[in-house]
Amino acid sequence: MTDASDPRVVGETLRAWIRGRTGISITEQNQAPVELAVRLEAERHGLDPVIYLNRLQGGVLPPQAFIDAITTNESYFFRAQDQMRVTITRLIPELMRCRPAQPARILSLPCARGEEPYSLAILCEEHRIPPRAVELVAGDISATCLADARRGDYGPLALRRTDPTTAQHWFTPRGPRTYRLEPALLGRVSFYQVNLLEDAAAVLARRFDVIFCENLLIYFDAETTSRALAVLGRLLEPDGWLFVDHAEWNIPREQFRMQELDGCVGFRPTGAATPARAGQPRAGAVRGATAPAPGARMPAGDDSLPSVHQTPTPLPRPTHSPARSVTVAPSAPAPLIGDPRLAHAEAHYKAKRFAEALRTFDVVLVSRPADARARLGKARVLADCGEDFEALEVAEALLHAVDEGELRLSPADYVEALALIALLLHKKGLKDLAQGYLREIARRAPGHPSLGLLRPGPDHA
Ligand SMILES: C[S@@+](CC[C@H](N)C(=O)[O-])C[C@H]1O[C@@H](n2cnc3c(N)ncnc32)[C@H](O)[C@@H]1O
Incomplete structure (x- = not known):
């Protein structure tokens, strides 16, 4: 059986195929998730990874x-x-004023x-913009994502920048760590x-006044970015606005020029008038922003920025969420015991050889994606390397899989995963959100050291 962690499996042919299908550039740095995907999909089809890839x-x-x-x-x-x-x-x-018969x-x-x-x-509702005045259209290549979007269920990380009042108004808790829109x-x-x-262009079949294309171009190389911008140019009204993430501001200037409006940077078709909408004098200054040199990487978004809402504090984990129906395995699953690669990964981690630890945990996960301890180990390494949100994602996905009965974790490791999330949330300033996890730790392991962060509350006097 070919090992999918073998770099030859994720070689040039597969990279070219992925780029051709999605535009995404896979390099050695970001190929670990691809290796994992090959292994999982091959297993799902009951095929050797190489045969799976051929098919x-x-x-x-x-x-x-x-x-x-x-x-x-x-x-x-x-x-x-x-x-x-x-x-x-x-x-x-402005669109409602100057084009009242047509939605923005x-x-x-x-x-x-x-x-x-x-x-x-949500913002349209809060600003009393009636549904007939705005058409909101969304697209993605991922069918799974779209199915999730239509369902409207989210975990706490999706709400990490939503203020509690907004969250409580628009979301209803539906069990542990799930909120329904x-x-x-x-x-x-x-x-x-x-x-x-x-x-x-064919599927959407119309032009848009504003396009949010955030955090996609970053996965493309220069040639694919140009192709993507050409499509976006065809989808955008001649005087429309294109928004991309800060990290993507270095887009080529042939079709779009950078422009600032009320302190926000956007891109407009090169033919568009300088004011935000042609012929509409406005009070707010609109001026060309200073563009970074092509190829320059802009700083990531500033977490300290105020949100659209007034008080950007995180969603508190609901104290009234139903008791977990989690059945935690009484002990670590037997097959994990004695896995030499897992032991090596953990030894690297203990010795603070984080790069080797991460690589070894990834190797374990490629061949044993359901290895919950390797996932917890990976989350720990990521946290120690300062990859806080990535560590949160891995730990949260792990607990979700355990809650759903898909993976098994010992009670002690379950508490460790809760503690890791609580500490990371605390570190990121999401202290209210951390409290929910700490209360759960208090129920499961009353003497746990992380409980020093627990604020006294109704269920933990
Ligand atoms: C990091 S998310 C960005 C989501 C959102 N715009 C944001 O900024 O939070 C990137 C998304 O791009 C989608 N994607 C990747 N390639 C695509 C393509 N060629 N066409 C459409 N969507 C694509 C992925 O499925 C993924 O959901």
């Missing part, structure tokens, strides 16, 4: 599940907060699990499965 690339097997598995779907509500603020307070009101058309592409377009839907909002966004590079 996938030969068109014998449908590609969607593999594409879903290799895309990075990380997102959260109110992520592009500046762009959302300007859209809601400036661009939509807003596109979120890619939309991941709907966090971005639903944030806009108000059903009335689900209907405000139309979702489409699209590949920006292939069929977006």
